[in-house]
Amino acid sequence: MVRYPDMTEADLDAVVAAEERIYPFPWTRGNFVESLAAGNGAWLAQEDGNMIGYAVMIWVLDEAHLLNLSVLPELQRQGRGTALLMHLFGLARTRQATRMLLEVRRSNFSGQGLYLRHGFGEIGHRRRYYQSPEGREDAIVMARDL
Ligand SMILES: CC(C)(COP(=O)(O)OP(=O)(O)OC[C@H]1O[C@@H](n2cnc3c(N)ncnc32)[C@H](O)[C@@H]1OP(=O)(O)O)[C@@H](O)C(=O)NCCC(=O)NCCS
Numbered sequence: 778m779v780r781y782p783d784m785t786e787a788d789l790d791a792v793v794a795a796e797e798r799i800y801p802f803p804w805t806r807g808n809f810v811e812s813l814a815a816g817n818g819a820w821l822a823q824e825d826g827n828m829i830g831y832a833v834m835i836w837v838l839d840e841a842h843l844l845n846l847s848v849l850p851e852l853q854r855q856g857r858g859t860a861l862l863m864h865l866f867g868l869a870r871t872r873q874a875t876r877m878l879l880e881v882r883r884s885n886f887s888g889q890g891l892y893l894r895h896g897f898g899e900i901g902h903r904r905r906y907y908q909s910p911e912g913r914e915d916a917i918v919m920a921r922d923l
Contacts, residue, residue, distance in 0.1 A: 781864050784819035784831060786810065791828050792821075799847050802908045809833075817844070818868065822861045830861055834869070841869035841923070843879040846888075858891050870923050877923055880916035882907055889917065896921040 784792065789809050796803040812819055812833050818841075822830035830848040834841050843865065848857045869877055880903060881888040897919040905913035 778825060779860065780823045781820045781861070782823060784809075784813065784821050784833075786813060788821055788828070788831075792831055795828065795831070795847065795849055798850055801910070804845060812844070820861075820864075820868075822848070822857065822864075830857055832861055832865055834865060836872060836874065839873060839875045841865070841872070841874040841877045843877060846879075853887070859895065862891065862895055866923060874923055876920055878918065878920045880906060880918055882909075883915045883917055884909075889919075892919050892921075 789806055792809060793803075793806045796809075809819070815835075818832075818834040818836070820832050821828050822832070828849075829852050831845070832843070832847070833845040834843050836842075846858065846861065846865075848861070866877070877897075878900075879892065879897070881892065883902075898921065899917055900920045901918040903916040903918060906916035907914045
């Protein structure tokens with residue numbers, strides 16, 4: 778059974794360990810702590826009680842900004858990211874959000890593939906937004922109406 782409970786500080790050992798496996802430039806524990814303290818939306822994706830992914834989203838007026846969407850490496854490409862994203866669409870609509878926005882690395886083809894497939898379009902880019910092995914890397918800004 779899949780559930781999407783709120784993320785709490787008690788989850789952060791598991792979340793940070795997953796984050797470090799998923800990303801070459803992971804969020805730190807401090808980034809997650811700050812997100813929870815700021816009251817951002819943060820959720821786990823759990824299957825039979827086991828964490829398989831997580832997401833963080835902030836609310837800016839009538840927009841939902843997706844800051845983190847992650848599925849454990851060994852479980853990717855089996856529909857879990859799609860299911861989590863659909864859940865986030867529902868939560869955002871419940872909060873009266875009319876649009877969802879996000880940034881994704883120019884080199885992140887799996888992320889872009891997921892978002893393009895689910896109705897996001899490119900609305901701009903931010904130059905040198907992310908750290909990268911080469912120094913800095915651009916972000917593509919994507920959005921879709923809800
Ligand atoms: C991006 C991510 C959340 C997608 O979750 P997922 O469970 O792997 O995705 P799904 O199985 O639901 O895939 C849905 C669609 O996304 C696209 N996609 C997902 N992974 C892809 C890949 N490696 N290459 C190309 N397209 C991909 C495909 O269109 C896919 O549909 P298909 O499998 O029918 O072709 C997951 O791959 C992940 O955690 N990646 C690392 C973290 C990350 O980059 N997060 C996004 C940051 S903005």
